[in-house]
Amino acid sequence: MKKIYTILGLTSALFIFGCSKDIGNYDYAPGEVITINGIEDSYTKIAAVDKITLDPEVSSTEKDADFECFWGVYDSRVLGTLVIDTIAKTKAIDYLISQSPKDWTLVFGAKNKKTGVSKYVISTLKVGTQFTRGWYVLKDDGSQTDLDLFKSSVGIVPVDKVENVYSIINGKKLNGKASLFSFQYNYRTNPTGVYANYRALYLMSDKDVSVVDISSLKELNDFNHLFYEAPATKAPSIVTWGYLGGNYVVNDGQLHSLYANLATNTGHFGARRIKDGVNTPYKLSKYFMMGSGIQQNPIFFDEMSSSFVSCVANSTVLNLLTDGTGNKIPVNNNNKNLLFMGTKSGSPYTGYAILQDKSNPSIKILSSLTPVSPKLTITASDTMKVTDKIYNASNYTLNLDDENMIYFTVGNEVWSRNLSNKFEQRQFIAPAGEEITFIRHRKYAGTASGEAPFKYNYIMIGTKIGANYKVRMFTKTSGNLSPDPAVTLDGKGSVGDVIYISPVNSTYLNNY
């Protein structure tokens, strides 16, 4: 009986203690706060060349904190379990970058050993190679095209040069004369048997194309492998981009496209696009415009019909355009030759064309172009006088997004023309013995972290001196070139195009 009472008593006790008062922990005293300073949001480094050298300041609201620290690197794009490669277990780090070229995440952790409280700081570690930063010059020797690299690891002024770097890496040159570069940050192909996206640079001559991985300069695709069915004639003139993953190649005046919006594309350009329902022949000029905004697609010019045309990504035909309000020159069948067309502004999308009348070739008109699909507004703003310098010009470039100017060459001189008031001014005289082969306006804002030393805004003038080239790059004030170039590149051959590649930048608006 006693046992029974004991069991009942214990059971009762359990019931009683089962309901206890909530006494909680309502201590609202602030917890320990660890502060880490001295780590940037982003670092850009060259693999096997650069070090990451840091010694961040670590402090705590707790007195006498004793920290243990670590540095790690991981690939944030890998799905699943996060694998952190610990590269140091100290607060200060002096680490030679050994990661492969791509974006990594750098993490620093500090833990107060006395309290167990930790703090982590992450930043982006952009790893490039010696090829992912510098000036590239596309040049030819009259029959074959190659690439020179002017490395600029500390600032926009190059410090080192690698000549013929394309043929050194790939064991061949491109046939033909150098024409244009084009950069694509997500070209998809499978050189290793597995499809992946590459930061890719297109090298184009008048007879060939090569797409290279900018990290290694190794060729990803040549002309014959760039298409589902390679065209019989190798005569590329344009590589450019449009809205919704529209990638475009003009070869032998015919438009080929790649709808790259979906990750299933194989990096192959399609068959020649049809112009209309009866397959009317066409031949696109080498001059074009490209925009950088939403629903903005390239503008081409069909030399056979004297018509401006465009395109959209996922289509089998050219997009025929219609006249904008108050067009001074018809978009279609305007009986003009195109002497030049280029982009003035990527967004809002505007450009200029120089048109020459077919019936009366003495009439040359500088017209502004404003595409708003399917319309193209052409304003015949400027019928040139025979006495105007631009009337007899041969090379042209527009001041992209900057002053309302167009630059052109007349003999061995570079001139500018104010597009608002038609004022012309000589900007440069090439020294005796030099022939001007190329002019181009390029700029890079360098707004990303660590990119400030590499920003530039230059008018480039390329000349040929015998078998050598010289590219002078001038800063400008109100559109007028500085007396002396800020950067000069020298090498062998004749220049077709010059581009500055940064491991951070992904957008390169590129036309003549």
Add this chain to the structure above:
Amino acid sequence: MKKVKYFLGALALLALASCKEDAPFLFNDVATLQFGPPLSAIYQSGANAAGANRSYTFFYKSPDTRQDTVFFDIYAIGGPSLKDRSFKLKQVQVDGVNNAIPGTHYIAFDNPDVSKNFVIKAGQVHSLVPVILLRDISLKTADAVLKFNIIENENFKLGETDYLWRRLDFTDRINKPAAWSATYQTTYYGTYSTVKHKFMMDSTGELWDQAFMSVLQDPVAPDPARLTYYMTVIKTALINYNNAHPGNALRDELGNLVVFP
């Protein structure tokens, strides 16, 4: 005192009995059978009904091919069994069509060579139903329709009514692949015709059968770039054909002009 003991004993029994794992609901009271989608598509909405009507053609096969097998997915509901379980199928007649004739257009379902395969294996709940089609000469001029139902036997009751049947339209002529869907018809292919289909084959060297089109139109990883390439080739070929035959543009079997969107 005795009452207290009984009370404590009952309390202990209650305590022991109160904690018991829920028995899983195994649906093993009645075994039923029904058709379903391929195993790879069982989580895709609408896949079950979408597989009810299938088509097949001998057109793409070499002349030596005299018979071919089309497989249908079938599922046992109610869990696996420790022994093999046979099931039965039966052809049903469809009004207004050329119903397939056993022995002429297909091997009859009660033929032992076929019926021996109508089995859900021990430990399995899924099987493939082989339907063996025969390349009869009549298929060159007329399509055949084979509709069949599951019928109840000693192993299986009938499953859901909507999934008890399958229909197979087959021929030895070119036919419209299921991938020539309304969506793709609007965007790429236009109205189906055998003349158009043959023209697409001749222009590209591809069969444009279900297997080929399914890859281009893969719902998970479609390849519109490649499809656009082919359509450009086909459209160009059609224009060139029409230009080469002035006043006699390509028309389909119904006399309509062959056009693409």
